[in-house]
Amino acid sequence: MNKKKRFDNNKIYGDHFNVSPSKKLYEVFRNFFLSSKNWWLTKNNIKKYFEKNDFKNWIINNIPADSSISPVITWVGHSTFLIQISGINILTDPIFNTFLFFYPRNFPAGITLEKLPKIDFIIVSHNHSDHMEKKSIAYIIKRDNSTVLVPKGNKDWFLKKGFSNVYEKEWWTECSFNLKNENIKFSFLPAIHWSAESAFSVNRSLWGSWMIEFNNYKIYFAGDTAYSNHFKDIAKKFSSINIALMPIGPIYPRMTQKISHVDSYESVNAFIDLKAENFLPMHWGTFKLGSDNFLDPINQLKMAWSKKSKFLEDKKLNILKIGQKIKFDFPFDQIAKKPYGYELS
Numbered sequence: 451m452n453k454k455k456r457f458d459n460n461k462i463y464g465d466h467f468n469v470s471p472s473k474k475l476y477e478v479f480r481n482f483f484l485s486s487k488n489w490w491l492t493k494n495n496i497k498k499y500f501e502k503n504d505f506k507n508w509i510i511n512n513i514p515a516d517s518s519i520s521p522v523i524t525w526v527g528h529s530t531f532l533i534q535i536s537g538i539n540i541l542t543d544p545i546f547n548t549f550l551f552f553y554p555r556n557f558p559a560g561i562t563l564e565k566l567p568k569i570d571f572i573i574v575s576h577n578h579s580d581h582m583e584k585k586s587i588a589y590i591i592k593r594d595n596s597t598v599l600v601p602k603g604n605k606d607w608f609l610k611k612g613f614s615n616v617y618e619k620e621w622w623t624e625c626s627f628n629l630k631n632e633n634i635k636f637s638f639l640p641a642i643h644w645s646a647e648s649a650f651s652v653n654r655s656l657w658g659s660w661m662i663e664f665n666n667y668k669i670y671f672a673g674d675t676a677y678s679n680h681f682k683d684i685a686k687k688f689s690s691i692n693i694a695l696m697p698i699g700p701i702y703p704r705m706t707q708k709i710s711h712v713d714s715y716e717s718v719n720a721f722i723d724l725k726a727e728n729f730l731p732m733h734w735g736t737f738k739l740g741s742d743n744f745l746d747p748i749n750q751l752k753m754a755w756s757k758k759s760k761f762l763e764d765k766k767l768n769i770l771k772i773g774q775k776i777k778f779d780f781p782f783d784q785i786a787k788k789p790y791g792y793e794l795s
Contacts, residue, residue, distance in 0.1 A: 505744055508735065509557045510773035516567045521667065523693065524775040526560045528736040529581055529673070531695060532567075532775075535664055536632050540571045542660075542671050542695070544590065545583040548737075555737055556744070560773025563589055570629060572598045573636060575673025576643055576657030580737060588613075597627065599636050603655025621658055622687075637661040639684050641675035643710050661688055667780065670694045670726060674733065676709055677716035681723035693778070694726035697733035699747035700740025707740055714750035718758050721765075728766045728778070729755075736772065 514524055518534040525531055529543040546559045569590050574582045582600075584607070590596055591613050598608060598616045605618040617625050619638035626635040643657040661684070662669040668691045670684070675697065685691070698714040700707050707713070711733075712720060721729050734747035748769060755767050768776055 505556075508771050509560060510771050512561050512773040512775060513565050514561060514567055514775065518777070520780055521669070521693070521778040522775055523669075523695075523730065523770075523778075524561065525730070525732065525770040525772060527557060527772045529575070529695075529697065529732050530559070531671070531730075531732070532561060533662065533669060534567075535662075535667070535669075536634075537630050538570050538632060538634060538664075539567050540573065540662065541566070541569045541590065541596075542573050543575055543581040543673070544572060544586045545580055546586040547583060557736060557772050560771075566590065568594045569596045570594075571627075571634075571636070572596050573660045573662075573671065574598070574600045574604065575641065575659060575671065576601060577604050577655050578674070580739075581674065591615075599625070599638070599660070601638065601656035601658055619658075620656060632664070635663040637663070637688075640680040641673045642678045642680065643674045643676065659684075661691075663688075665780075666690070668692050670724060672696050672720070674710065675712060675720075677712050677720055679723075681720040685724050689725070691724055691726035693728045693730060694721055694724055695730050695732055696721055698731045698751050699734035700742050701746055701750065702741040714747050715754040718751070718754040718762075722758065722761050727764075728768055730768050730770060730776070 512524060514532055515522070515534070517537045517539060519536055522534040523531055524534075526541075526546075528545055530545055531542045533540040533542065546563050548555045563586060572587060572590065574587075576582070577600075582604070587598070588611060591598065591608075595615065598613065600608070600616060600618055602618050602620045605616050608614075608616040619625065619636075621638060621640050624635055624637040626633060637660065639659045639661055641657055641659045657673065659673045659675065660671045662671070668688055670688070670691050670693065672695060696717045697712055698717045700711055701713040704713065714731075717731070718729075731748070731751055734742075735744055751767070751769070755762060770776060
C-alpha cells in the first residue's frame with residue numbers, strides 16, 4: 451500500500467512554523483492539557499460558567515431562505531457559514547454536532563441540518579473533525595448531491611462512501627463551475643495549520659483557505675490558521691476582497707495556540723494585510739477549545755479594532771450571533787472605496 455505524501459508546506463512561510471508531525475502531535479496533547487486543566491479540574495467548569503452567565507442572547511434560531519440573489523451570509527457556528535449568492539448556496543466547514551466529548555458544544559447550530567436549503571457547494575479547509583464533520587457532510591451530500599471541494603489528500607474518504615462529485619485542490623489552484631447559468635470560481639489558498647484524521651495521519655492531507663469569486667465579488671474564507679505573510683501574498687493576487695471570514699480563537703494558552711490559531715489581534719492584522727472590506731469573525735464561542743472565557747475573543751477583537759482604527763477607515767466589523775445572517779448589496783462599481791450596504795437580521 452502506498453503511503454500518502456506528508457505535507458510540510460508551512461516551511462514556505464517560515465521555518466518557525468515547520469513543525470514535525472511528532473512534535474505537532476505532542477503539541478496537540480500539551481495544548482489540550484494546558485487549555486483544560488484550569489477548566490475541567492476546578493469548580494469553574496463549563497456548566498457552572500454558563501449557569502452563572504446568561505449567553506442565550508448569542509444564538510438566533512434561523513430558518514434561511516431557499517436562495518438569495520444579493521450576498522447573504524449566515525453564521526451557523528464555529529467555522530460553518532451558509533453563503534447565499536446569485537441563487538447559489540455554499541456551506542463552509544460543516545459541523546452540526548459535538549465532535550469530541552471533551553470539547554463540548556456551548557450552543558446548538560444556528561440552523562439545523564433539516565432546515566438547511568439545498569446546498570450546491572461544500573468547501574472544506576482541512577480534515578480536523580470540527581471542520582470536516584463526516585456525519586453532517588454525508589447527510590447533506592445524500593440529500594442534495596452537493597459538489598464538494600477539499601484540500602489534497604481528502605478525496606479518498608468521499609470516494610469510499612460513494613460520493614464522486616468531489617474536487618481535490620492544492621494551494622494556488624482553482625476550479626470554476628457554471629451553475630444555474632452563473633459562473634462561480636473557487637481558489638484554494640495557503641494557511642498556517644496542519645491536518646489529521648487520527649494520530650496516525652498527521653499532515654497526510656493538505657489544509658488551507660478559500661476564495662470564492664462571483665462577478666468580481668470576492669468572499670475569503672480563512673479556515674484555521676496562524677498569522678504569517680500568506681495573507682499579504684493572497685492580497686497581491688486578489689484585489690478588492692469584499693468579505694473576509696476570519697478566525698479569532700482560541701486565544702489561550704497562547705504559547706501552544708499561536709502555532710496554529712490566530713488570536714483576535716493577529717486576525718485584525720491579517721484582515722489589514724488582506725485589504726478586505728468587511729470582517730466577519732468565526733471560530734470562537736461554539737466549542738470550548740482553549741482556556742478562553744466565552745467573550746474573551748470578542749472583547750479582544752473590539753480592542754484590536756479600536757487600536758488599529760487608523761488602518762481600518764471605510765472598513766466594517768460585523769459581529770454575528772450564532773444563527774444570525776447579514777445581507778450585502780451587490781456593488782455596481784468595484785472601484786468604490788466605501789463598504790457596500792448591508793442588513794443584519
